[in-house]
Amino acid sequence: MTKNMKINRLLLGTLALAMLPAACSKQQAEEADGSVSFSVSADSQVDVVTKSNVSDYTTLPQTGKFTIVLTNSNADMIYSGALENYDDSKALKAGSYSVKASYGSVSDEGFGKPCFTGEKTFSVAGGGKTTVAIPVYLANSIIKVECTDRFKSYYTDYSFTVKTGGGTVIAFPKGETKAAFVDAYTISVSGSLTNQGGKPQTLKTKEFKSLSPKTCYTLKFDVSNVGEGRITVSFDDTVEDAETEVDLND
Incomplete structure (x- = not known):
């Protein structure tokens, strides 16, 4: 064996030994636990003719009150519960995760009952801490009822x-200004009226379909052509006649 060959072997051995700690360090980092902290990023904008926000119709939920469900890449549940109770120092294996956030339920309908939901996938690095903002959106439709001044002047109740x-x-009693949160697919509306002469009347049921989530709809009632006995109701910029069981002039 030549002198040069001995030197080359010595250099290769030294290089291999030098690389060993780096390789071990990388492997240890990959095998080490990490952690994650969560926040909620709410898109509270609502689609209407004029843009508005959920906060125009109800109080927005506090971030900590959201329920989160954390799962790993094998769909094993790591945590399920209130965000405010999640321990962000909890050790997590390095890898891919998914977190779902929700507040309320679309089946729980009424005033002040918004439902938000959203999901986010992310990765945890060994030995590091990850910060994840979960985007959530309004899952309900919003329903408001309004009456024109002409309608109010004709009906005493x-x-x-x-x-x-x-x-x-x-x-929605007379004067109700609050908006209701409903599951986004269909509603029907009916009413009871008393005209200036004290005559009670019933507004026949009308149905409205294909409601969209994250959208505010206004049911606006008006009296049109009183002499012909017509009530109109506008919904999503569409105006329709609404029938009563007693003529307006009776």
């Missing part, structure tokens, strides 16, 4: 009832 596709009945 009135009330409306909205029934959802899930069977929830929501009363």
